[in-house]
Structure formats: C-alpha cells, structure tokens
Amino acid sequence: MAMTCDRVREFASGFVLGALDIDEMIAVSDHLDTCSEEHPEIGDLGGVVPYLAETLEPLEPPAWLRESVMAAAQADLAARRHISVEPVAIPTAARSSQAALTWQGPSPVSQGEVIPFAARASRRRRAMTWATRVAAAVAVVVLAGYAVVLQGDLSKSKHDQDTYASLIYAAAQPDTRLAALASRDGSKASGLVALLPTGHIIVNVTNLVPTQGDEAYVVWLTGDNGVQSKVGSFTVSDSGDGYLEVDNVPTSASLYLWVCKEPNSAVSASSGPTIVGGTISL
Amino acid sequence: MRQVAAGEIGGLETLYDRYHAMAYALALRITTETGLAEDVVQDSFLGLWRNAGRYAEAKGSVRGWLLAIVRHRAIDAMRRQRAGVALGDESEEILPAALTLPDIWPEVVGRLDAEQVRRALTVLPPAQREVIELAYFDGLTQREISDRTRAPLGTVKSRMRLGLVAMREQLVGQNDGSFGIALPSSNGKKGLA
Numbered sequence: 001m002a003m004t005c006d007r008v009r010e011f012a013s014g015f016v017l018g019a020l021d022i023d024e025m026i027a028v029s030d031h032l033d034t035c036s037e038e039h040p041e042i043g044d045l046g047g048v049v050p051y052l053a054e055t056l057e058p059l060e061p062p063a064w065l066r067e068s069v070m071a072a073a074q075a076d077l078a079a080r081r082h083i084s085v086e087p088v089a090i091p092t093a094a095r096s097s098q099a100a101l102t103w104q105g106p107s108p109v110s111q112g113e114v115i116p117f118a119a120r121a122s123r124r125r126r127a128m129t130w131a132t133r134v135a136a137a138v139a140v141v142v143l144a145g146y147a148v149v150l151q152g153d154l155s156k157s158k159h160d161q162d163t164y165a166s167l168i169y170a171a172a173q174p175d176t177r178l179a180a181l182a183s184r185d186g187s188k189a190s191g192l193v194a195l196l197p198t199g200h201i202i203v204n205v206t207n208l209v210p211t212q213g214d215e216a217y218v219v220w221l222t223g224d225n226g227v228q229s230k231v232g233s234f235t236v237s238d239s240g241d242g243y244l245e246v247d248n249v250p251t252s253a254s255l256y257l258w259v260c261k262e263p264n265s266a267v268s269a270s271s272g273p274t275i276v277g278g279t280i281s282l
Numbered sequence: 283m284r285q286v287a288a289g290e291i292g293g294l295e296t297l298y299d300r301y302h303a304m305a306y307a308l309a310l311r312i313t314t315e316t317g318l319a320e321d322v323v324q325d326s327f328l329g330l331w332r333n334a335g336r337y338a339e340a341k342g343s344v345r346g347w348l349l350a351i352v353r354h355r356a357i358d359a360m361r362r363q364r365a366g367v368a369l370g371d372e373s374e375e376i377l378p379a380a381l382t383l384p385d386i387w388p389e390v391v392g393r394l395d396a397e398q399v400r401r402a403l404t405v406l407p408p409a410q411r412e413v414i415e416l417a418y419f420d421g422l423t424q425r426e427i428s429d430r431t432r433a434p435l436g437t438v439k440s441r442m443r444l445g446l447v448a449m450r451e452q453l454v455g456q457n458d459g460s461f462g463i464a465l466p467s468s469n470g471k472k473g474l475a
Contacts, residue, residue, distance in 0.1 A: 013443035014424045018354075019417035021425060045446045050346035051453065052418045053353070054399040056311055058303035065306075065320055066298055069327045073294050076332060182324055184317050222362065254362060256321075277317065279325045279359065 003031040009041050016046035064183060068190055072180030075192055078168070166245065170194035170202050179257065181205060181276040189276050191242075193257055195249070201231060203244040205259060205276055211235040216265035217242050217275065223252035231257070233265035255280040283344050287334035294331050301345055302327075305352045312356035312419055322359055326352045357421030402452035410445030413438055 008031050014020040015028045032039060170176050171194055181191035181203075191205030203219050211217065219231040232246045242259075258277035260270045285293025305326060309319035329351050403411060412431065416422045424442065428435040 010439070013446050014417075014439060016446070017414070017417040017442065019422065019424050019427070019442065021423055044450070045443070048446050048450050048453070049418070050343070050349055051399050051449075052403065052414070053304060053308045053349045055403045056304070056307040059307040059310060060303055061306040061320055061323055065324060066295075066302065069298060069324050070291060070295065072324065072328055073291055073331045076328065077289055077291070180324060180328065182320060254358060256359070256362065274317075277321060279321050279355075281325060281329070281355070 003027040005031075005035060005037050005039070008032065008035070008039055012039070012041040012045050016042060016049050064188075068180060068182045071190065072192070075167075075171075075180070076178060166202050167192055167194050167204055170196055170200070177280050179278040179280040181257070181259065181278040184258065184274040184277050187275065191259075191276050191278075193278065193280060195251065195255070195280050197251075199248045199251055201244075201246050201249045203231070203242075203257070203259070205242040206240060208236045208240050208242050208275065209261070210238050210240065211261075214264040216262055217259050218262045218265060218267060218270065218272075219244055219257065219259050220270050221249060222256045223250055223254075228270065230268065233262070235265075253281075283334060286331060294327065297330070297344065297348070298327055301348055304345070305348060308349055308352050309356045312353065312421070313360055318359055318363075319356070322352060322356045326355050329355070353418070360421065399453065402449050405452060406445050406448055409433075410441045410448065413441045414445045414449075417442065 008015075008028055011020060011024060011028050015025065018025070020028065032042065171178055175197040177195045179193050179195075181189075181193060183189050187209070188207040189205060190207060191203065193204075194202045205217070208217065216233040216235055218233045221229045221231050223229070227250075229250050231249055232244050234242045234244045236242045256277065256279050258270075259275050260272040261275055262270070262272040283293070283297070286297065287293075302323065305323050306319060309322040309326070310316065313319045313322060326348065330348055403414070406414070413424075413427050416427045416430065417424070422430065424438050425435060427433075428438045431438070433441075
C-alpha cells in the first residue's frame, strides 16, 4: 500500500489505537520509519491512548496472583542465571543427588508419548560426558533455589531435582518458551511449562489433590486457531506433584495451556474443572 | 525499572504493587473473565520483567508501557478465544510498535486526578466515545467498528479522530488550533523508532 504524509495524517488516529487493518498498520509504520518529515500527529494523538485505561476504576486481583507472578519471575531468573553462570564448586546438597547429575536433557520420544517418571530417570542414567556432568551440576544448584521458591520443601529432593533439572535444561535451550501456570480453582496449585522449539513440552504442577482410581489430570492446549488439543495426562500421588513430558505438540505464536481433573485419562474433550492454566507466548 | 532490568525481584514487586490494580481492571474490562484477566496480568508483568532492558524511558512512562502490554495481551487472548479467528504473526510485529508510542505529556496530565481523566472521556459525544472504546477495549479495527455500528467507514475514522482530539483538549485544557495542544513537540517518527 502506497503511503504518503497526507495519508499518514489521515490514518493517525486509527494507527495509535491499533485500529487499522494489518496492511495499513504496516504501511504507516514503514512510512514513519523512512519519512524525512516529522509526524507530530502520531505523538499528539498517541499520547491520549495510555490515559484511556485511567477511565476504569482500579480493581484488586486475587492476592495469590502477586505470589504467582514473583514465583514465575524467580524461575525465569534462575533459568537465565543458569545460562550465563560459570562452572562452580558443587555444594554438598547438590552432590548428594547423583541421579540428577546423570541427566542429559530430553531424549527423543515418539509422537504423543507420555514418559513415565521411572523411564525418564532410566534414560538419564546413560553414559555422559564430563561437560554434561558439570552443566547438570550447575542446573542442580540453580534448581535447588528454584525448588525453594516453588515449594519451600526439599524433602522430596531426588524427585524434585530430577523434575526441575528437566525444566531448567529446557529453559536453557535457545528459543524455549516458558510460562507459569496459575490456579484456576482457588487452590494452591501452580506450575511451570517449558515448550522447546522442537515441540517438546514439559509440564510440572505442584500442590495438586492426589488422583484416585481412574482419575487423571489431563493437559490441554489451545492454539491461535482456537482448536483444542490434548497434550497428555498424569496421575498424582500424595506428594501433590504432577509431571508430563511429551514430544511433537502443536505450536503456534501463542498458546493457552490448562490442566483439568478428569474422571479418566481417555477423555477426548475437557470436561472436568480447570485446575491451573497459563499462556505460552513468543 | 532499572532494578527490573538488572534482574532484581524487588523492582518487580514495586511495580506490581504500584500498578497491579490498574492492570487487572484493564485486563478484566477487555476479557470480561476473571481467570483470563489474571492470566493476562501475570503474562504482562512477566513480559515486562523479561523485556525491561528494551524499555526506553524517553519513550514513555512505565505505566503507559505496562498498560499497553496488558491491552495488547488481553486483546490477543480474546481473539484467540474466538473460534476461527486466527492471529497472524503480523500482529506480533505491528502492535509492539504501538507499545513505544511516546507518553509525551506526563507532567501535564500528572496534575490531573483519575476523576478528571475519566471525565475527559465521558464528556465526549456518545458516537465518538463508542468508536474509541470499541477500538481500545474491544480491539476492533475501524472497518470492524463500521460493520458493527453500521456507520460508514469514513464516519468511523472521523469520529475516532475527533474523539481523540477532543479528549486531548479536555485533558490539557487548551487548543492551539491544530491538535489542540500547546505542548513540547513530539515527533511521531522518532517516537516509534
């Protein structure tokens, strides 16, 4: 679309409100990037926009939201530090978990396969290089702090460290998308999801009510096209922790992931109460 | 904001405590669903946390930046929920540009209280107010507003422009004959860099 200074002035109000068609938005933006003339109308009208929100009465969100935001930021910070940290001496607490030190990252799995925890642990005991040991050790140091933030309980250290090592490893991969899962039913359940660019996804949820009988927690995804996909399911023991690791999930620019408690794992559409949910953005 | 950019959680806590109620009000107004609004607020503060290094103070206030993120993500979430409405990658590229629009008169508007700001919108003629609200809170394009209100597209554009100009005049209280404001010059081109 050919854009002139006069047309930019004509489109200015729609542009600052993001109310133009996409080709018009692009054309105006491109023109502003290259035009030698000033376009004060953009700033003049655009300055109004932030104040439109002021017409609303402030509303208090649930108190747990603050804790959830800070926990997610802590997890993000831990992942970032893991990426940049130099190898360091391993504290005693971290050395104690040899199983976690043998971890090598996500292994190839078949499409839609849900990997039981025991199988994951088995795969992680394969032969490894010294470099991988050091990297994994650093991850353990990081996840120890992460575990404190999320659970405040290191008594389940072996299981937790293995779980968090998976998440931290995934978070350290280029272009991995992380999202926090917040409670949707008023419970204390919360979690973290890591989606690798390969379509490998890791979901970890804590403070869940244990499943009984055929009950299962089912993980669902909705993409940009609004289509729901079943990611997989997991059961929960008295620990209250749930974990799922699956390959080849459908991805898009933005995804909404939620976990429902269902009567059984064979359900084809979500029917039970939503326990946690979160948006995975680029 | 510098604390947040440096990875200090305390900085994020300060920003959250200062702006969470406004962010939640905006998210809930757009999504009309508490669960989704909570999601949007969390996602927005995390977005601010992760991208704080890209924030340029000269281009606007933290509040304006955060609310722009909240609005963008809330509208994004609503569009995603509507079956059959796909979000193109283009929107990811274009909307962030609007996030950096300069908040050019914080000192001028800073002396106003929230009630005065609210009044600036409420005194607009209903037709002008409607198109601005449909664009800002519902994320509709001018063409979509035209379809919904059954008003010609040119009329929608005109109402939107007149409404923004009038609101600006209400906020600043003077008219210099152009866009109604005698304020420090703001260069849209540079502001969008």
